[in-house]
Amino acid sequence: MEIFVVPTASATGSVAAGILAAVIRSKPDAVLGLATGGSPLPIYKALAGHSVDMSAVSGFALDEYVGLPAGHPESYAEVVRREVTERLQLDPAKVAVPDGSAADPEQAAADYDAAIAAAGGIDVQILGIGHNGHLAFNEPGSALDSRTRVEVLTERTRAANARYFSTPEEVPLRCITQGLGTIMEAGHLLLVVNGADKADILAAALNGPVTADCPASILQWHPHVTVVADEAAAALLAPASGQVPVRVAGAAATV
Numbered sequence: 001m002e003i004f005v006v007p008t009a010s011a012t013g014s015v016a017a018g019i020l021a022a023v024i025r026s027k028p029d030a031v032l033g034l035a036t037g038g039s040p041l042p043i044y045k046a047l048a049g050h051s052v053d054m055s056a057v058s059g060f061a062l063d064e065y066v067g068l069p070a071g072h073p074e075s076y077a078e079v080v081r082r083e084v085t086e087r088l089q090l091d092p093a094k095v096a097v098p099d100g101s102a103a104d105p106e107q108a109a110a111d112y113d114a115a116i117a118a119a120g121g122i123d124v125q126i127l128g129i130g131h132n133g134h135l136a137f138n139e140p141g142s143a144l145d146s147r148t149r150v151e152v153l154t155e156r157t158r159a160a161n162a163r164y165f166s167t168p169e170e171v172p173l174r175c176i177t178q179g180l181g182t183i184m185e186a187g188h189l190l191l192v193v194n195g196a197d198k199a200d201i202l203a204a205a206l207n208g209p210v211t212a213d214c215p216a217s218i219l220q221w222h223p224h225v226t227v228v229a230d231e232a233a234a235a236l237l238a239p240a241s242g243q244v245p246v247r248v249a250g251a252a253a254t255v
């Protein structure tokens with residue numbers, strides 16, 4: 001595991017985008033795992049500034065709400081279209097999001113898992129971490145070998161995501177999420193974390209025991225993980241064997 005600590009959220013985006021741009025230059029048809037939420041946004045903004053041809057890149061979103069009407073602006077299909085596909089000029093036909101309005105969401109989830117495998121798997125999976133340690137929408141208690149499936153959102157997650165909706169009640173109760181086992185099959189996991197409110201859970205995930213109580217702790221078992229955190233989020237990280245935080249002075253830092 002490599003850990004980069006940078007001064008600001010915007011710098012996390014610059015460092016992570018540098019990593020992705022290097023991957024895409026060496027593999028123009030790379031398969032990216034796309035995360036939504038606030039933390040990854042600076043990555044997409046920074047990546048748009050790189051002169052790298054992304055026309056052959058494909059992407060799979062991490063998760064989607066179940067039950068929002070098609071075209072709802074806060075559905076992840078729409079967020080990914082706006083913030084990723086259009087911004088990076090990806091081919092829309094190469095970008096997939098779980099079908100949260102499917103008549104049979106469990107089947108849609110299984111089909112999505114199979115589609116990732118059929119695409120040859122994900123080369124780099126972008127990730128954020130929830131305040132409760134969730135990865136994608138794998139809430140605490142999720143099996144560490146879980147596959148893409150329907151999950152019930154915790155109240156904490158619904159409260160955190162209420163900022164995107166007019167009223168908290170509008171936040172859906174369920175989602176389709178890539179499973180922890182699915183995520184662990186990606187070749188490289190790129191976790192981006194910002195803000196003091198994530199400091200304790202980031203330390204628990206990286207320095208604590210690997211446990212379903214903190215789904216992100218499974219990162220410790222993956223052979224290729226890069227963490228990019230701002231100073232505030234990294235504040236409680238304890239250097240441990242094999243996990244020496246590399247402090248990077250500014251946004252121009254690359255790997």
Ligand code: PGA
Pocket residue numbers: 036037038039040128129130131134135136
């Ligand atoms: P955030 O969400 O980046 O909006 O804080 C991260 C997550 O819930 O995984």
